[in-house]
Amino acid sequence: MTTDYPDMQAETVENFTPQKVTLTVNQKPVELEVLPWVSLLDGLRDYAGLTGTKKGCDHGQCGACTVLCDGERILSCLTLAVMNDGSEITTIEGIAQEGELHPLQKAFIEHDAFQCGYCTPGQICSAIGMLNEGKAKSREEVKELMSGNLCRCGANTNIIDAIMEVKNQLAHE
Amino acid sequence: MNNFNYLRASDVQDAISQSAREADVKYLAGGTNLIDLMKYNLTRADILVDINRISDHREITELPDGGLRLGAFVKNAATAWNHLVEEHYPLLSKAILAGASAQIRNMATNGGNLLQRTRCYYFYDANVPCNKREPGSGCSAITGYQRIMAILGTTEHCIAVFPSDMCVALAALDAVVQVEGPQGMRSIHFADFHRLPGDTPHIDNNLKPGEIITGIDLPAKGFSKNYSYLKLRDRNSYAFALVSVATGLELDGETITDARIALGGVAHKPWRVAAAEDFLKGKTASGENFRQAAEIIVQGAVGYEHNAFKIELAKRAIVRNCMMALHPESQLPGAQPSA
Numbered sequence: 001m002t003t004d005y006p007d008m009q010a011e012t013v014e015n016f017t018p019q020k021v022t023l024t025v026n027q028k029p030v031e032l033e034v035l036p037w038v039s040l041l042d043g044l045r046d047y048a049g050l051t052g053t054k055k056g057c058d059h060g061q062c063g064a065c066t067v068l069c070d071g072e073r074i075l076s077c078l079t080l081a082v083m084n085d086g087s088e089i090t091t092i093e094g095i096a097q098e099g100e101l102h103p104l105q106k107a108f109i110e111h112d113a114f115q116c117g118y119c120t121p122g123q124i125c126s127a128i129g130m131l132n133e134g135k136a137k138s139r140e141e142v143k144e145l146m147s148g149n150l151c152r153c154g155a156n157t158n159i160i161d162a163i164m165e166v167k168n169q170l171a172h173e
Numbered sequence: 174m175n176n177f178n179y180l181r182a183s184d185v186q187d188a189i190s191q192s193a194r195e196a197d198v199k200y201l202a203g204g205t206n207l208i209d210l211m212k213y214n215l216t217r218a219d220i221l222v223d224i225n226r227i228s229d230h231r232e233i234t235e236l237p238d239g240g241l242r243l244g245a246f247v248k249n250a251a252t253a254w255n256h257l258v259e260e261h262y263p264l265l266s267k268a269i270l271a272g273a274s275a276q277i278r279n280m281a282t283n284g285g286n287l288l289q290r291t292r293c294y295y296f297y298d299a300n301v302p303c304n305k306r307e308p309g310s311g312c313s314a315i316t317g318y319q320r321i322m323a324i325l326g327t328t329e330h331c332i333a334v335f336p337s338d339m340c341v342a343l344a345a346l347d348a349v350v351q352v353e354g355p356q357g358m359r360s361i362h363f364a365d366f367h368r369l370p371g372d373t374p375h376i377d378n379n380l381k382p383g384e385i386i387t388g389i390d391l392p393a394k395g396f397s398k399n400y401s402y403l404k405l406r407d408r409n410s411y412a413f414a415l416v417s418v419a420t421g422l423e424l425d426g427e428t429i430t431d432a433r434i435a436l437g438g439v440a441h442k443p444w445r446v447a448a449a450e451d452f453l454k455g456k457t458a459s460g461e462n463f464r465q466a467a468e469i470i471v472q473g474a475v476g477y478e479h480n481a482f483k484i485e486l487a488k489r490a491i492v493r494n495c496m497m498a499l500h501p502e503s504q505l506p507g508a509q510p511s512a
Contacts, residue, residue, distance in 0.1 A: 036179035072279045078205045144506035147410035148274020
């Protein structure tokens with residue numbers, strides 16, 4: 001594959017034709033032409049130029065590639081772009097509204113909920129999904145339902161603090 | 174990942190007819206295991222038939238006999254949090270929520286959960302022999318590091334374990350798998366769905382070529398009063414089980430009238446022993462009786478250098494989980510030890 005950035009053109013490989021995939025990404029229509037084996041993660045990063053979503057392990061073990069698909073958090077590395085034709089995707093680039101950071105972004109800054117920052121986009125998208133699910137009541141439950149996002153720096157305690165603060169704000173609204 | 178073509182099936186019949194092509198065709202549902210295996214080049218396909226757009230089998234519906242049908246294409250998370258499942262089959266709900274991560278449970282389907290492959294390190298390492306990956310090449314686990322490997326039902330050909338949590342509960346609940354294939358529809362009792370390794374460890378289950386799982390039926394009896402799922406692992410969450418236990422008890426006062434105990438993480442399929450469940454019927458729900466049942470369940474277990482600890486661990490996990498089933502309200506997130 002070529003590495004043209006940011007709008008990588010689909011190569012034509014003998015006997016395989018790129019397919020058109022229409023997504024709504026961060027409320028904007030995006031059309032990709034990708035070969036069948038391109039993951040949603042690579043589609044977003046290399047074809048749509050949205051590199052906020054990170055490739056950590058690329059095998060569903062770290063959560064760095066978490067995005068919201070039709071409102072639910074998923075791993076963009078374990079799904080093909082073509083499978084998601086017609087879906088609404090939200091990435092870290094799409095959560096601030098009119099220049100105002102999302103409450104989770106603010107809370108992550110306030111609580112120093114990162115060191116290297118590589119897991120942060122996935123952590124925040126995952127936390128948005130978790131809060132939408134509305135299943136976690138206690139801190140222990142938040143930890144359990146956030147266990148799919150690994151922080152290897154050691155900021156996990158602060159990450160949970162940041163999420164708990166936003167969760168408590170929501171509870172008081 | 175090898176280059177492949179991608180097709181979408183409009184319905185189950187369409188998918189089945191696509192599978193009859195002269196090519197290596199695989200069905201693609203959630204993809205959380207299949208795509209990963211293909212990235213490692215452990216699985217290949219000429220054509221992936223996407224079955225996610227099929228409009229049938231996407232619901233959880235009550236059966237006329239009081240049971241429940243879980244559509245095969247319903248996601249694991251939606252199943253665990255379905256109000257009928259939570260109310261009547263909380264054991265299943267807990268087991269699903271102990272597996273994988275929230276993101277993966279949002280993607281993975283019920284049918285796909287049954288079809289996930291082992292996480293044996295040697296299966297995943299294409300540089301070493303593995304009878305499951307390359308029949309006849311040998312088993313590297315037997316002479317390797319066996320911490321996560323099986324203690325029950327093994328052969329000299331394979332000591333891998335089946336990794337699902339959901340299936341441990343389905344085994345305990347006597348689920349029935351509904352499938353559709355080139356020869357029509359059939360039902361497979363859960364105990365007969367997965368296989369022991371024998372001398373064909375590359376065959377995980379008894380599905381025939383082209384067959385698709387369309388649903389999983391749960392009998393009316395859900396053990397919703399006294400149940401527990403315990404999962405012991407090397408980290409508290411987002412890790413596969415060293416040993417897991419699903420227990421459902423039916424009690425009359427302190428007397429056990431029915432019992433189900435299934436183990437995960439110890440064999441090539443969820444492990445249930447009818448003699449142990451029969452032993453418990455009519456007995457008092459006590460630690461001593463559960464210990465005797467545990468001895469029966471783990472009878473014949475063979476440990477290797479690095480996993481012999483699992484034999485005693487499994488027995489203690491059974492006793493602990495049966496005691497936990499007496500107080501299901503004390504269950505902790507992540508199916509950790511409680512009560």
